[in-house]
Amino acid sequence: MIPYSTQFIEEDDIAAVVDVLKSSHLTQGAKVEEFEAAIAEYVGARFCVAFNSATSALLGAYAVAEIGENDEIITTPISFVATSNMAIALGAKPVFCDVKTDGNIDESLIESLITPRTRALVPVDFAGKPVAIEAIKAIAKKHNLLVIEDSSHALGSGIGTQRIGSFADMTIFSFHAIKPITTGEGGAVVTNDEAFAQKLKLFRSHGIIKKQLWNSDMVSLGHNFRLTEFAAALGLSQLHKLDRFLATRNEIARYYDERFAGHKLFATIAIDADEQSARHLYPLLLSPALHCSKEDVFTELQTRGLGVQVHYKPIYQNSFYKERFGEQRLANTEHFYKSSLSIPCHQKMSMEDARIVADTVLEVMEHYSHRECSF
Structure with a gap:
């Protein structure tokens, strides 16, 4: 059977994971930060925050955008359910916009769906083909909305000389096993907004900031959505390829x-x-x-x-x-x-x-x- 997609793990990927397994830190070490920096540089964004899945990355992006009860997002019905599920998890409602013949959201229909409750436009780069992101951004700017791009299919995609990940307010990538590169499970949010990046880091790790010695402080509600060190090592090895x-x-x-x-x-x-x-x-x-x-x-x-x-x-x-x-x-x-x-x-x-x-x-x-x- 030739699968429609699958992981491609080589010996250097295995060696990278083994090196971390032999190290002192399996989680909360330097490898995740190295992976984040490499992703940000690759896509041309200022910040990358890694998560243990693209689903938790979506939840984090919606949460730090303060999307919540009775809010609406406009998105596409041609996507994995996580794109809209994570908005519902925060009390928001997904409003589905029809698609074009390529499976991407029809940007010409978006504006007719905007209401006073709309908070964000959430397009999906279906199959890796970029959405009409500049037109979507123009609509968002006109109505003072965020663009949160679900690019789980699109790491490495681009328009002109600019890669996906550098256009939207926040962009989500997936590193699931069948994606072009994998961390097993895993995801990330990339952004040029430092405030979003800091809030995302808190959201993925219990809302806790570390102070001196043993002292720490929980400053916001968060979860444990951290990516492991060995997953990051695999992702970094894969990213080079x-x-x-x-x-x-x-x-x-x-x-x-x-x-x-x-x-x-x-x-x-x-x-x-x-x-x-x-x-x-x-x-x-x-x-x-x-x-x-x-x-x-x-x-x-x-x-x-x-x-x-x-x-x-x-x-x-x-x-x-x-x-x-x-x-x-x-x-x-x-x-x-x-x-x-x-x-x-x-x-x-x-x-x-x-x-x-x-x-x-x-x-x-x-x-x-x-x-x-x-x-």
């Missing part, structure tokens, strides 16, 4: 683009000339001309050894959201969900693997184009 990993992902994606260009049964998502994508996912968008259900295609591809996946069921279709907020339907979101299917694209693959994937996809699609079944 990120550009190589992204080059492999993009080489595979370009190959797919060529093999699939102009196909009548499915489309791919184009990356604009001035954009760089981390290619966390490579989604196909199935056409109604396929004449069969996505479930049939999904099952057949998996049977043939491709670990395909769907990203994502619209968040509002989950039972929790239906019970709390009622039934919702957004036309482009529904269409995107019905048509999208992610195929393998990651740095552990060879170009021969990519050829196998492309050949298999084309063979299965052609087979199902002749089936008498409904889409």
Whole structure:
């Protein structure tokens, strides 16, 4: 089975973790700070605060932005549930904006959703493709809102010469195992705002500041969302390879683009000339001309050894959201969900693997184009 994404751990990664395991500090040492500094430098931000997951990083970002009871955020339903869940955890309400054909939030619809309760715009760089961040920032500035960018798919993505992480008020990255680099579990918030950075550090570690000798003081409510030293060591080792990993992902994606260009049964998502994508996912968008259900295609591809996946069921279709907020339907979101299917694209693959994937996809699609079944 060729998975749609997976970690790529090499011997130097293992050695970096072992070195920390043999050291005096497994947590709250210098390695996390070194990792944070390296991430901040890589993306072009002043500050980085590492967390034990992107979910806790999202919660931290919302909390230090003082988003709470009866507030609203405007975000996308095409994301992992954590993007909106963490706002709900603080008493806020996610307001879902429809998406464009690339799966990213439709910035032209955002302004119509703003109310006096809106506190932040929370776009997601779906699959690694950057959102229209400058347009989103302009809307936020006009209405005095924050932009908290969920870039869990997009470490290494960019627009022009500027990397994702340097645009928004706060940006969240994920280092989950299937992301381009991993700490096992892990995440971070990057920001240019020193006040946010200091509050985030308190939030992730019980709200405690250390004074002299044994003395410390809890100055705010916090949690234990700290990243371990050995996780940071793994992340730092992986970060040194990120550009190589992204080059492999993009080489595979370009190959797919060529093999699939102009196909009548499915489309791919184009990356604009001035954009760089981390290619966390490579989604196909199935056409109604396929004449069969996505479930049939999904099952057949998996049977043939491709670990395909769907990203994502619209968040509002989950039972929790239906019970709390009622039934919702957004036309482009529904269409995107019905048509999208992610195929393998990651740095552990060879170009021969990519050829196998492309050949298999084309063979299965052609087979199902002749089936008498409904889409």
